[in-house]
Amino acid sequence: MKIPMLEKLMFDEPSIWITATTVATLISTAYLGFAEMIGNHLQYSKFTSSSSDKKPQGIKVSSRTGMLILYTPAFLAGVVSFFVFPDDGDGDLRFLLLKFAVTFHFFKRDLEVLFVHKYSGGMILGLIILISIFYFSAVVGLIVVHYLTLGIPEPLIDLKYIGLIVFMLGILGNFYHHNLLVKLRKPNEKGYKIPQGGLFNLVICPHYLFEIVVFVGISFISQTPFAFACTFGDSLYLIARSYETRKWYVNKFEDFPKNVKCVIPYVF
Template identity: 25%
Template sequence: MESLLSSLFSENEELYILDCMAYVMVFMAACTFVTLLFENVPYGRYASSRYGFPVNAKFAWFIQELPAILVPLCLLLWTSAAKTSLLPNQLLIAMYLCHYVQRSLIYPFLIRGGKPTPFISFALAFVFCIYNGYMQIRYLSHYAEYPADWVTHPCFITGSLLWLVGWLVNVHSDHILRNLRKPGETGYKIPTGGMFEYVSGANFFGEITEWAGFALAGHSVHSVAFSIFTTVVLASRAVAHHKWYLAKFEDYPKGRKALFPFLF
């Protein structure tokens, strides 16, 4: 793979391309933000046949997230990965992989039922995971340079703690959602416990916090672009969920916010 990448462009050219990929992601986040003002993300309860044929939820989650693991592993195992001997780079790569190992290899097999995913949503997620997986890990494994004491810098420490808190909130919130219904029960219920006591989109809040921490610790345009894109998409889902819950349940907690506790 190293020879293939070397034949395509020089190191300076590749770094420039990686930077451009980050700016394109920010631009796509802006376009997505405008689009989602008028349209819900087409998945789950908001899915529609106009977005393509339905794909089984477990299969969709497993396959669409898998490139986020496979692409980085190929880059780490089959390229020079010159910066992976550095501790800050190792820790940031570990944060990234920890999320996606859970998301692709564990989470899909814990889903109970689950609404099918429209093919277009599935395909876009698959492409995004390839794109982002290459951008994040190629930069961290081959180009990112941090000061020798970066792991003790307040930005890295704060970012790492935010990432950990966000990851735990995300995983715990998914656990609550999976266990809302007892065996044999159908229909929707109001989630309670954990961060759901404060926001309707607790799982989304956790993931947004996670990648905001990653961006702060990573201190690069690539990690910031990922955080911005994630925030745009998941904030839209949280707002849609919040509005749906308020319309669906008369007894829905009125003080509960959509995404950020006490604020929004």
């Protein structure tokens, strides 16, 4: 049964195979969020050494190298899309904005890895490859699925311009709070501190909040069910990881402010 409001907001899916891909994407990304909630963390950042006695096994690389491997294939997929699916003169602005958004998002991530973030420790190569494949597949899926909708009637409610504004808001907010995190550590410091400034005074993971905003913007630009599924699943994962991050800070710092929520100010 079709829901009238959703019909106004989304493209019709061009085939049963695209619908199956959308459902599989939603289930797999939602599972990652559930796994975080039950303590089965993806072993990077502060969760590299979890509360469990088991140490992650495998080939270890530096965190900076690992993060570049995470993001670069997705960025390159976005770049290649401009050549594989060039503007044919019909002026499909929505498709152009989508290719720009996903490419710029991962380009920004690579730039932050190279010039902004400070790292300590390392990452397990097997996990890096797994997450990298996930990001790469998401970018390819977003672009190919949208390409297949070209020629299908547009949704009655056009969100692409709102989506572009939301996307840029997310990019700027995410970058701003990443910079605040970097400034916490003085040169040669590797320990963790309670973040302050910006929305850190309200939530422990405002950078995750704005990353969710980024994906909401992308889904508004695309307006395909696949894009909304990616956004929903990614949001569940980031909300769950924010919950675990707050719990980690509470356990590590006795003076952690009780009024600071996980990811949504005043709510959660």
